[in-house]
Every structure is written in structure tokens, then in C-alpha cells.
Amino acid sequence: MSTDQQPRANNGIFRTKTVEQSIRDTEEPEHALKKSLSAWDLMVFGVGVIIGTGIFVLTGKVAKENAGPATALAFVAAGIVCALAALCYAEFASTVPVAGSAYTFAYASIGELPAWIIGWDLVLEFALGTAVVAVGWSGYVRSLMDNIDWHLPAALQGPDVVGGTFDILAFILVLVLTVVLVLGMKLSARITALVVAIKVTVVMIVIIAGLFFIVGDNYDPFIPPAVTPEGGGSNWDSPLVQLLFGYEPTNFGVMGIFTAASVVFFAFIGFDVVATAAEETKLPQRDMPRGILGSLFICTVLYVAVALVVTGMQHYTELSVSAPLADAFKAAGHPFYAGVISFGAAVGLTTVCLILLLGQTRVFFAMSRDGLLPRFFSKTHPRFKTPYRPTILLGVIIAIVAGFTSINELATLVNIGTLFAFVVVAFGVIVLRRTRPDLPRSFRTPWVPALPIISIAASLWLMLNLPGETWFRFAVWMVIGIVVYFLYGRSHSRLGQQGQGAKY
Secondary structure, X not given: OOHHHOOEOOOOOOEEOOHHXXXXXXXXXXXXXXXXXXXXXXXXXXXXXXXXXXXXXXXXXXXXXXXXXXXXXXXXXXXXXXXXXXXXXXXXXXXXXXXXXHHXXXXXXXXXXXXXXXXXXXXXXXXXXXXXXXXXXXXXXXHHHHHOOOXXXXXXXXXXXXXXXXXXXXXXXXXXXXXXHHHOHHHHHHHHHHHHHHHHHHXXXXXXXXXXOOOHHHHOOOOOOOEOOOOOOOOOOOEHHHHHHOOOOOEOHHHHHHHHHHHHHHHHOOHHHHHHHHHHEOOHHHHHHHHHHHHHHXXXXXXXXXXXXXXXXXXXXXXXXXXXXXXXXXXXXXXXXXXXXXXXXXXXXXXXXXXXXXXXXXXXXXXXXXXXXXXXXXXXXXXXXXOHHHHHHHHHHHHHHHHHOOOHHHHHHHHHHHHHHHHHHHHHHHHHHHHXXXXXXXXXXXXXXXHHHHHHHHHHHHHHOOEHHHHHHHHHHHHHHHHHHHHHHHHHOHXXXXXXXXXX
16 A cells, blocks of 8 residues: 555654655755766765775774684674665665655655654764764874874874864864865765775775785684683673673674674775765666665675785784784885875775765755755755755864864764664665555565565674663764654654655
């Protein structure tokens, strides 16, 4: 039974917005985005945002602390979880080619309150992710500047540095990228393509050059024996599954691989951002699945290769946590490659910031166009056809946050936010298949409902492996969001005012 045939529920918090209405809203001249992206652009965006902090930093951290050489298997496990979610995203993005990603998908399938919750979640995920990566980029650039004897005053190096107050480099980066996004998506795509080419070249250098320095003994044992970490299992920063069931925590061993997977999952965050650009894609029904699945496959292969190379070059117990790839080449007596890698990391993190900022502004734009946030923010620029108002607002806020805040400890919030979005999208596929079987679907998620159910279970498992403290912070943010919805969003919802809500 189609949505149009279902009972009306103008005031219900589970009213759904039909796919047809979502698409009609994109045709309003003042609220329409320019269609300029191809499948290649989307794939470049995906690779551009996925390859970043994860591959340049987290590889060494999890190898040394959680999984050893089996870090490669952790990347495979995280990649499988993402692939299951990607198949669900691909169906939605090609069926509902509207800005907003998981927010829009939830609105069309589950209802308004769940859509608001996931939109609120994505705002946090993308904003925090942009700020964290901007601070990381600043660190790489300062390191390169130090190599040529250029030094910023300590006060302008950020709160992570002794005597530092404001991170001027992170602040400037976010403002510059904000201007690029205001000027248009095609310009953003061209800049991203250039930077991605540099970044992938650096990753290939790591893989090919590193092959010549692999020592077979470094892989022994491939899965190190499980060990109990110091401090026992009751700490607030222990995985939630451990706090709930009270088992003795372990690093390494088979369970260490899953712990590592929940951490390196951060390295895959980004393919879902591709879905936020659906409305700006020329042929979304064909190109969205190609962009999402293609970028995820490319990055998974590169990640596994890098993990195998770096743990083969240097024993996992000796790996650096802050710059494992560069330091592994230094340990092998090749500082030139270390410099190339640092340069590639600095350049590469630029696109990560750009595309995370892009994702956040599109979700904010979509929520504003629906009236759940002030409609003022959903007007597009008369010339560039970009959502310039939320882009400028969010860009300035994130620039200030990146400049003044040391937020590395909050990075796991990005992980839990993304995994929560995966759960909602997979559930939405099941619901929309039942409520709107008549919808034309150019890409269909296989084995529904089995595959989405497996995707939900896999995402929840990784969420349970995140610290209890992260869950607490996430819950606080969600409670704030629900309060905002009932104080503003519910009464200003265009769907509610137009009387077009359908109760699921």
C-alpha cells in the first residue's frame, strides 16, 4: 500500500514525507541545488574523504595496542560492516535523490522524529569530524614548516601545544574551505580531484616502496596472543559491551581484531557523505551506487595493503602511534619517504575537511527546507546555487571550535554517530520496501530483509565495542536534540502544516 493511501496523521511524530514530495521540494527555484556531479566526481569525493586520518595515523595505533599484524583483518571487518551499509545507502540514494543522506531516507521511511534524531546526529558527526581533522591537518603542516625552519608563535599553535591558545592554521583552513563550498560544487570537485590524485599517489608509494623493506619475521605471530590490559575491566573508558556483561577485557587475540575494527572504523567514515550530494548529481539513479560502492572498494583494498606493509616493515611493538607510516620508513633508513608521506597526509586531510563540511551543510539545508530548522537557511545563492547561508554559519562555528578546542578525545563520537546512521538507513530500507513496493528502484539492495538485518547487527556490535563514556556523551547530545524538536521542529514542520504526514 502506497504512502498516499495510508491514514493521515498531521500531528504524529512518525509522519512520513513521501518520496514524491521530497523530490518536488527540490524543484522550488529558491531552494534548488545545481546538478553538476558525475559518478567519477562522487567516487573522487568518496576516496577524498575516506583516505585521511585513519590510514595515516590509526594504522599504527591499533597495530601496537589492539591487533598487531592482524590489523589488516580489522580493516577487512570494518570494511564489511561499511559494505553492508553501503548497499542500503545505494538503494536509498538512487531512489530518493535528495540532499540530506540518512536524514532524508529516514523521513521517507520511518518518520519525522527518527529523521530529526538522525539529522541531529549527523550535524554532530560532521561538525566534530571536520574540526578534529582540521586540527590534525594543522599539526602536519606545522611539522613540515619546522623542517624548513619556519615556526609559528606558540600562542597560535593551538591548545595541544604548551603555551598555545588558538590554532590559527586550523581556523584558516576551515574558512577557506567554506568559501570554496559557497562558490560551487563543481569547483569543489575539481579541487578534490587534484588533491585525491596526490593523496592516492602517496599511498601507492607507501605500498610499493614498503614492499622492499618487509621482514617476514615481523608477521610472527600474525594474531598475537590475547593479553589482559592493566587496570582491569571496570573503567568508564572500557567498551560498553564489557561494562554491560562484565567479561575480562583483552587486547590482541581474535577479540582484539574486533576492538581494532571499532577504532579503525573511523578510517572508513566518508562514503556515507557521498549520499548527501545526491541532489547535485546529474544522473543519481545510476551514479550514486557507483560512487558509494566504488569509493568504498578502492579504499578497503588500499587500507589492507598499507596495514600489511607497515606491520611487515616494523614489528608491531615498535610502531609509532602518532605517525606510523612515516616513522616506519625512518626506521628503515629512508627519511625521504617519511617526508613524502607527511606531505601527502597534510594535503590529503584538506579534502577530508572539505567533504565533511559539505556533508554537514547539506544535512542542515535539508532539515531547514523541511521547516525543522529555520527556513532562512534553505535559500540557495542566486548565482552559485549553493546553500550559502548554512555553509557560512557552520563554517565559521567549526573554524572557531577547531581554533580553540582540543577535541581529540571526542573523535569516537564521530564513530558512534556514523554507526547509528547505518542502523537507521538499514532499517529504513526494510520499512520502505514494505510500505512503498511500487517505487521505481534503479538499484536494489540484495537479500532484503536479511542483508539489512545483518547490517544492523554488525553496526550495533561495533557500537558496543566503543567506550561507555562515548555512549554517555552521545546520549546527552540526543536528549538535547529531542528537546529542540519538541520546542521548535514539530510545530514548524512544513509536513505538519501542510497536512501531508502519513503515519507509519
